[in-house]
Amino acid sequence: MARRHRRQKLPQDPVETSIESLSHDGRGIARIEGKTVFVDGALAGEQVKFLYTKKHKTYDEARTIEVLTASEDRVEAKCQHFGVCGGCSLMHMDPDAQLRLKQNTLNEHLTHFGNLQPQSWLEPLKGPLFGYRRKARLGVKHVPKKERVLVGFREKGTPYLAVLERCEVLDERVGPRLAELGEMIAGLEAHNRIAQIEVAMDDEHVALIFRNLDPLSQQDQDALIAYGQKTDLWIYLQSGGPDTVTPLWPENPQLSYAPEAGLNLEFEPNDFTQVNAGINQVMIQRAMELLEVSADDRILDLFCGLGNFSLPLAKRIKEVVGVEGDEALVRHAQENATKNALNNAIFEQADLTQTELKDYPWAKTGFNKILLDPPRSGAFEVLHQLADLGAERLVYVSCNPATLARDAGELVNNHGYTLVSTGVMDMFPHTKHVESIALFVKND
Numbered sequence: 025m026a027r028r029h030r031r032q033k034l035p036q037d038p039v040e041t042s043i044e045s046l047s048h049d050g051r052g053i054a055r056i057e058g059k060t061v062f063v064d065g066a067l068a069g070e071q072v073k074f075l076y077t078k079k080h081k082t083y084d085e086a087r088t089i090e091v092l093t094a095s096e097d098r099v100e101a102k103c104q105h106f107g108v109c110g111g112c113s114l115m116h117m118d119p120d121a122q123l124r125l126k127q128n129t130l131n132e133h134l135t136h137f138g139n140l141q142p143q144s145w146l147e148p149l150k151g152p153l154f155g156y157r158r159k160a161r162l163g164v165k166h167v168p169k170k171e172r173v174l175v176g177f178r179e180k181g182t183p184y185l186a187v188l189e190r191c192e193v194l195d196e197r198v199g200p201r202l203a204e205l206g207e208m209i210a211g212l213e214a215h216n217r218i219a220q221i222e223v224a225m226d227d228e229h230v231a232l233i234f235r236n237l238d239p240l241s242q243q244d245q246d247a248l249i250a251y252g253q254k255t256d257l258w259i260y261l262q263s264g265g266p267d268t269v270t271p272l273w274p275e276n277p278q279l280s281y282a283p284e285a286g287l288n289l290e291f292e293p294n295d296f297t298q299v300n301a302g303i304n305q306v307m308i309q310r311a312m313e314l315l316e317v318s319a320d321d322r323i324l325d326l327f328c329g330l331g332n333f334s335l336p337l338a339k340r341i342k343e344v345v346g347v348e349g350d351e352a353l354v355r356h357a358q359e360n361a362t363k364n365a366l367n368n369a370i371f372e373q374a375d376l377t378q379t380e381l382k383d384y385p386w387a388k389t390g391f392n393k394i395l396l397d398p399p400r401s402g403a404f405e406v407l408h409q410l411a412d413l414g415a416e417r418l419v420y421v422s423c424n425p426a427t428l429a430r431d432a433g434e435l436v437n438n439h440g441y442t443l444v445s446t447g448v449m450d451m452f453p454h455t456k457h458v459e460s461i462a463l464f465v466k467n468d
Contacts, residue, residue: 046068098116224293227282231257288360334357443462
């Protein structure tokens with residue numbers, strides 16, 4: 025008979041301690057009787073009082089209840105829900121200190137997973153600190169005990185939705201409306217059958233996709249249309265998978281964004297786009313600077329999405345080939361190339377974890393430069409093919425420092441590249457997410 029593990033009883037008395045350093049997710053690290061304790065809400069160099077929240081065999085977790093001696097990096101969190109909502113974990117830290125933490129996280133991952141260091145560090149890319157987020161998935165839950173419908177993000181450390189009135193990092197066209205959205209949904213017949221709201225927006229428009237678990241009555245549809253007309257928010261319904269997303273109001277909406285001046289990319293609200301429009305624009309410019317683009321270049325853009333990098337590149341070079349696994353994104357990217365009169369951009373649908381690039385006709389003549397923007401899982405499966413394509417420069421855009429470090433080690437140690445430079449980009453201020461960019465150059 026299996027032995028059941030007893031949950032350790034947590035000490036109830038506050039503990040006073042010094043915080044030695046910060047973990048990668050921004051929690052303070054303390055040592056209590058030789059055991060590591062991760063203290064939420066504490067910064068390096070501080071003296072704090074904390075309460076235990078979880079006990080584990082090799083480490084414990086805790087939360088700060090009082091700061092006795094504050095760090096110079098501590099600031100007052102702008103959000104009234106900070107500490108309750110699980111969306112942001114670093115809002116009590118000075119923005120420049122947040123970037124130093126993220127750069128240090130990237131540095132430690134490169135050392136640990138890749139056993140390497142760049143020749144130089146790039147200056148961090150900065151953008152707006154609040155109201156920057158243009159994509160989000162908002163949870164929706166009818167809670168009878170609270171007599172309201174909650175809209176927003178989960179509580180820190182729990183699966184339950186937090187009681188939120190507003191969000192400071194969401195674009196101001198939606199951020200202040202969380203309570204308002206909850207009240208509107210509460211008035212629907214299907215108030216307990218709306219599971220989530222996907223938010224997507226461009227410079228001028230906001231799309232809200234309501235995930236309805238059951239078909240909505242005409243009365244509910246009319247109420248959603250009336251809300252959209254009153255607030256100038258576009259309303260979509262989603263009854264099942266992504267292919268069921270359908271506009272309710274207006275009839276033929278179209279979102280678009282400009283990755284740079286003179287270029288317009290249309291997208292659907294459930295397409296992948298970068299959440300931070302300001303950082304996206306400077307990120308594209310930095311990528312082109314690192315690639316040292318010229319008119320004779322032939323560049324391969326892997327994991328190209330809608331053509332976020334491909335189409336700006338196409339304006340400057342001989343030819344760009346974008347490869348993406350999502351068929352709908354490939355179709356939209358090609359449509360965007362046509363609408364922007366860029367006939368030197370080719371887009372191909374392929375599973376890059378399975379595909380041999382050399383088998384495609386467009387790969388026969390090779391590429392002198394490559395850009396990679398993979399998902400969190402990285403690009404390990406395709407790296408062995410890149411050196412054979414003849415690329416002298418390779419720029420890697422990453423949303424996960426662990427997989428970037430792993431892939432960097434593979435490129436440097438096994439495929440003849442040098443890690444020339446790397447640095448972080450503040451795509452998600454006040455959160456633990458680390459976005460970065462790296463330049464690799466082929467050895468002679």
